Amino acid sequence: xxxxxxxxxxxxxxxxxxxxxxxxxxxxxxxxxxxxxxxxxxxxxxxxxxxxxxxxxxxxxxxxxxxxxxxxxxxxxxxxxxxxxxxxxxxxxxxxxxxxxxxxxxxxxxxxxxxxxxxxxxxxxxxxxxxxxxxxxxxxxxxxxxxxxxxxxxxxxxxxxxxxxxxxxxxxxxxxxxxxxxxxxxxxxxxxxxxxxxxxxxxxxxxxxxxxxxxxxxxxxxxxxxxxxxxxxxxxxxxxxxxxxxxxxxxxxxxxxxxxxxxxxxxxxxxxxxxxxxxxxxxxxxxxxxxxxxxxxxxxxxxxxxxxxxxxxxxxxxxxxxxxxxxxxxxxxxxxxxxxxxxxxxxx
Numbered sequence: 001x002x003x004x005x006x007x008x009x010x011x012x013x014x015x016x017x018x019x020x021x022x023x024x025x026x027x028x029x030x031x032x033x034x035x036x037x038x039x040x041x042x043x044x045x046x047x048x049x050x051x052x053x054x055x056x057x058x059x060x061x062x063x064x065x066x067x068x069x070x071x072x073x074x075x076x077x078x079x080x081x082x083x084x085x086x087x088x089x090x091x092x093x094x095x096x097x098x099x100x101x102x103x104x105x106x107x108x109x110x111x112x113x114x115x116x117x118x119x120x121x122x123x124x125x126x127x128x129x130x131x132x133x134x135x136x137x138x139x140x141x142x143x144x145x146x147x148x149x150x151x152x153x154x155x156x157x158x159x160x161x162x163x164x165x166x167x168x169x170x171x172x173x174x175x176x177x178x179x180x181x182x183x184x185x186x187x188x189x190x191x192x193x194x195x196x197x198x199x200x201x202x203x204x205x206x207x208x209x210x211x212x213x214x215x216x217x218x219x220x221x222x223x224x225x226x227x228x229x230x231x232x233x234x235x236x237x238x239x240x241x242x243x244x245x246x247x248x249x250x251x252x253x254x255x256x257x258x259x260x261x262x263x264x265x266x267x268x269x270x271x272x273x274x275x276x277x278x279x280x281x282x283x284x285x286x287x288x289x290x291x292x293x294x295x296x297x298x299x300x301x302x303x304x305x306x307x308x309x310x311x312x313x314x315x316x317x318x319x320x321x322x323x324x325x326x327x328x329x330x331x332x333x334x335x336x337x338x339x340x341x342x343x344x345x346x347x348x
Contacts (some may be wrong), residue, residue, distance in 0.1 A: 010048035011061030011085075011104040013277045014251035016068065017233045018205050019110055020081040020269065021253050021262070022172065025203060026114045027080075028259040029170055035118040037164035038111055040172045041154025043123040043190075045133035046108040047088065050101060061104060063235070067244065067276050068102050075268045084110055107172055108134065117143040122161055124154030155189045163197035174205035183213035187220040194224055201257045208232055208250035218254060222290065225256040229289040231266050231275055237282020249279070252286070263289055 009015070029036050048054075050061050068074065088097040088109070105113075108123050115121060121142070125131040131151040138147055152174075154213050162169060171193060175182045186204055193200055193314060206217055218230055234250035255262060270285040278284070 002195050008054045008058040009060050009301075010055060010106070011050060011065040013060075013064045013233060013235045013247070013273075014205070014207070015104070016064045016081070016277065017231070017251060017273065018174065018203075018253060019084075019105075019107065020077055020273075021083055021231070021255070021266070022107060022203065023084060023110060023114060024077050024262065024265050025259055026111060026170060027254065027330070028261060029168070029201065030114065030116055030119065034166040034168050036115065037119065037120050037122070037161055037166060037169040038115065038172075039122045039124070039154075039158055039161055039169070040111065040174075041124050041158055042173070042175045043108045043125045043130075043134055043149075043154075044106045044127075045125075045130045046106045046123075046137040046240060048104045048106060050104055055104075061101075063277065063279060065104060066101055070093065071276060075255075075272055077265050077269050078272060079248045084113065087113070094114060107174070111172075112142055112147065115146075119146070120164070121147045122157075123147065123149045124152050124157045125149070126151060126153060151233065155185050158189060159196065162193055163198060167197075167199075169197060169200045171200060171202045172205075173202065176240070177214075180211070180213050183217050187217060190221060191224045193212075194226070198226065200255055201259075202255070204254040206252050206254065207248045208234065208252055210238065213263075218252070221254050221256070225254075225290075225292070227257055227289075229253075229255045229258045229262050229266070230286070231255075231270065232286035233270065233277070234282065234284050235274075235277045235278040241266055249282070258289075263287070297313075 007019075007078055007286050026036075026038070050056075055061055065082075065085060068078065071082075074082065083096065085105060086096040086099055088103045088105050089101060090096050091099070108121070111121055123134060123138075125134050128151075131149070135149050138149060141147070154175075158171060162171075173189060175186065177183065183206075186206070189205065190202055193202060204217075204221060207214060222228060222230075230252060232250055232252040236249040239247040239249055264289050270287060274283050
């Protein structure tokens with residue numbers, strides 16, 4: 001159950017898609033309004049060294065964030081994502097554009113840096129090593145009582161925070177899916193969350209694999225979602241892994257109650273991600289969306305758009321955030337105890 005370590009995969013193509021969209025959604029939700037409750041059901045260690053044995057052994061970040069590091073003329077959402085990663089790599093008075101790529105922020109750190117002081121962040125993690133690293137990495141950061149970290153099952157723990165007092169919430173659900181039962185648990189958790197708080201914005205990350213459980217996840221989510229956007233990034237065609245299984249060359253995001261700007265953002269960025277991250281001629285993307293018809297009402301007319309790999313292009317205007325990021329205490333990253341480092345940020 002605890003064999004999965006995200007350190008092997010930090011900064012890969014799936015993280016690029018997930019974290020670019022994550023920042024867009026959270027920046028939209030924090031533009032205005034009451035305090036936002038944010039829950040990450042599978043937080044991991046919070047931040048990762050790309051120089052440790054895990055990342056160096058897999059090299060997955062080299063096919064992900066590293067390809068964007070020096071890329072020019074990126075679409076604004078991709079540029080903001082890269083800037084957010086650069087912020088963890090800048091030391092002293094160095095210019096962000098000169099910083100080498102050494103560290104990668106997990107979802108918890110990206111979320112924290114995007115939130116306002118009045119917003120709340122609730123982090124769940126079960127892995128015994130990652131929960132300790134997460135707690136140490138986040139010790140003393142954030143506004144008072146802003147962050148809560150629990151060694152608990154995020155699927156079950158989510159229930160306690162819905163609906164929040166502010167009636168505004170965003171939930172990230174991204175398990176490892178190493179247990180095939182996770183697919184059903186994701187669908188059940190989303191259905192329960194929407195019963196408790198129908199207007200909650202939920203982002204589900206999932207791998208695209210030739211498994212029945214994986215293929216059935218999106219249809220199950222579509223049945224319970226009032227509004228949704230589904231996006232997939234495939235960096236290569238189907239491949240076999242060394243162990244005879246299927247290698248993950250694609251991943252997806254299913255966003256429920258999404259910001260109206262999300263579709264347009266993905267239309268602008270998915271083709272660029274395919275261009276930058278492609279590993280062979282099978283690279284492509286999928287973008288689609290839908291909305292349930294309310295009882296007794298006619299369905300809202302959908303904007304006309306161009307089909308992109310089976311999906312509908314959104315045409316709503318893009319909304320760009322101009323809010324300056326909050327200044328926060330620098331994060332002192334903690335290493336995996338099995339991976340001692342000479343870098344000062346990894347000294348205890």
